[in-house]
Amino acid sequence: MSDTVHNVIIVGSGPAGFTAALYAARANLSPLVFEGHQPGGQLTITTEVENYPGFPDGLMGPDMMDLFRKQAVKFGATALYKSVDEVDLSKRPFSVVADGERYSARTLIVATGASAKLLGIPTEQEYMGYGVSACATCDGFFFKNQRVLVVGGGDTAMEEATYLTKHAARVTVVHRRGELRASKVMQERARKNPKIDFIWNAVITKIIGKEENGHKKLTGVELKDTANGTTSELACDGVFVAIGHQPNTSLFQGKLKMDDVGYLITQGRSTATNVPGVFAAGDVADPTYRQAVSAAGSGCMAAIDAERFISHHD
Numbered sequence: 258m259s260d261t262v263h264n265v266i267i268v269g270s271g272p273a274g275f276t277a278a279l280y281a282a283r284a285n286l287s288p289l290v291f292e293g294h295q296p297g298g299q300l301t302i303t304t305e306v307e308n309y310p311g312f313p314d315g316l317m318g319p320d321m322m323d324l325f326r327k328q329a330v331k332f333g334a335t336a337l338y339k340s341v342d343e344v345d346l347s348k349r350p351f352s353v354v355a356d357g358e359r360y361s362a363r364t365l366i367v368a369t370g371a372s373a374k375l376l377g378i379p380t381e382q383e384y385m386g387y388g389v390s391a392c393a394t395c396d397g398f399f400f401k402n403q404r405v406l407v408v409g410g411g412d413t414a415m416e417e418a419t420y421l422t423k424h425a426a427r428v429t430v431v432h433r434r435g436e437l438r439a440s441k442v443m444q445e446r447a448r449k450n451p452k453i454d455f456i457w458n459a460v461i462t463k464i465i466g467k468e469e470n471g472h473k474k475l476t477g478v479e480l481k482d483t484a485n486g487t488t489s490e491l492a493c494d495g496v497f498v499a500i501g502h503q504p505n506t507s508l509f510q511g512k513l514k515m516d517d518v519g520y521l522i523t524q525g526r527s528t529a530t531n532v533p534g535v536f537a538a539g540d541v542a543d544p545t546y547r548q549a550v551s552a553a554g555s556g557c558m559a560a561i562d563a564e565r566f567i568s569h570h571d
Contacts, residue, residue, distance in 0.1 A: 262350045262361045263289045265563050268341050268508075269368030271298020272549045273539025275325035275334075276556030277366045277563075282332035284564045289362070290329070290336040291355050297322030298370050299540070300549055307398060309549055321549075346512050346532050363571055364534045364563040367513070367521060368556060369505040371540040371547065375498055376408065380464035384496075388475025389464060391498045393417040394548065402426045403494035406478065408461060410434060414499035415443035421497065422452040429493070431456045433483055456491075458483045464496065504541050513537075520544050528559040534570070536562050 265281045267274050270292035281288035295301060300318035307315040316324075326336055337355070345352035350361040373391030375381055381389055390396040393407075397420060405425045407418040410432040421428045430447070435457050437444050447453050463479035477492040504519045514522045514531040521530055521537040528536040538559035539552035 262363060263287070264362070264567055265289070265364050265366060265560070266351070266353050266360060266362035267291070267366045267368055268344075268353070269293060269298065269370055269505075269539065269541070270296050270326070270336065271300060271322070271368060271370050271539055271552060272325060273370070273541075273552040273556035273559070274298070274366070274368035275322070275329045275336075276553040277368060277538055277560040278329035278334035278336070278556075279325075279332060280557050280560030281366075281563060282329055282334040284560070285333070286560075286564060286567070288329075288334045288366075288560075289360065290334055291339050291341050291353070292336055293340050293369065296338060297326075299373070305399075306395070306549065308395070341508060344508060344512065346509075346535055349534055351534065363567055364536065366528075366536045366538055366556075366559045366563060367506075367509065367530070367541055368538045368552075368559070369508070369541050370552075371502040371504040371520075371543075373498065373502050374500045376461060376500075378461065378463060380466075381498075384464045384466055384473060384475050387473040388466065388494065389496050389498065391502075392547070393420045393497050393499075396495075396497075397421050397424045400425045400495045404429070404492070405495040405497060406431050406461075406491070406493050407497045407499050408432075409499035409501075410437040410439060411499075411501065412439045412443045413501055415439045415447045417497050417499040418447055418453050419443075419450060422450055425452070425495075428453045429456055429491075430454070431459050431461060431480070433460045434458065456480065461496065462488065465490065502540070502544070502547065504544075506541060516544075518544065528555060528562050534563075534566055536566075 264286040265288040267290045339355040343354040404427040465477040466475045521542040536559040538555040
């Protein structure tokens with residue numbers, strides 16, 4: 258264990274984590290960032306980002322996160338390719354164990370993000386970013402006048418399906434049951450939309466695609482009827498998985514206050530958690546928006562909150 262007590266340790270390296278690192282670095286706090294098992298966060302599995310302000314021509318997700326990292330490091334942040342295994346928030350300075358090594362921090366910013374729940378079929382990962390997506394607002398634009406499927410039966414699925422009708426020619430909701438579990442308002446909105454239809458009692462068992470000009474292209478899916486087990490193929494251009502998100506907060510169970518799903522609860526209009534000196538930024542505390550730009554904004558807020566906390570307490 259090093260004797261160094263870091264001003265700020267940031268757990269997570271998506272837009273929230275690296276924006277927090279940038280602001281903390283520019284405040285001369287020399288933040289330490291643990292990038293985790295998915296450096297760059299969810300943007301690293303997104304092909305092109307076209308809705309981030311300041312990039313009118315779009316940018317590949319991994320390239321964008323590389324720029325975030327470089328900017329934070331340029332101003333004095335240290336980024337380590339380590340995963341945090343354990344935290345002790347019972348006293349300050351806080352204790353953080355990453356890849357077996359212990360670190361101390363006056364403040365901690367949790368920016369571990371959330372992970373989209375996926376179908377768990379082998380071909381899903383193969384076509385992620387090449388027709389398979391977990392975010393309609395991120396990727397819907399790429400499916401103008403095409404046919405897409407939305408998997409799920411809750412409010413998220415209905416929201417995604419309704420949003421996608423702004424771009425796609427046809428949106429088909431595939432649900433494993435015979436009725437939706439979405440709220441009545443969301444159900445009615447989807448049912449009344451002439452661009453949306455439904456396939457009931459079915460699950461996707463395989464993503465079908467081909468190579469085209471050196472790139473993978475999704476061409477359809479294999480469906481299995483949950484009632485009789487028969488399979489069939491359905492042609493489509495895209496599949497949006499909308500079965501929910503899971504915040505990456507297992508590390509903080511019993512240590513930080515969270516809701517029933519696991520999202521960290523912050524106080525008022527700040528990023529402060531229930532433990533003084535611990536702040537939450539990005540998707541880990543945001544079940545509503547889940548956008549790169551809103552995550553980055555909350556990363557800025559967390560860094561400012563941490564800076565003010567240190568100035569008042571240390």
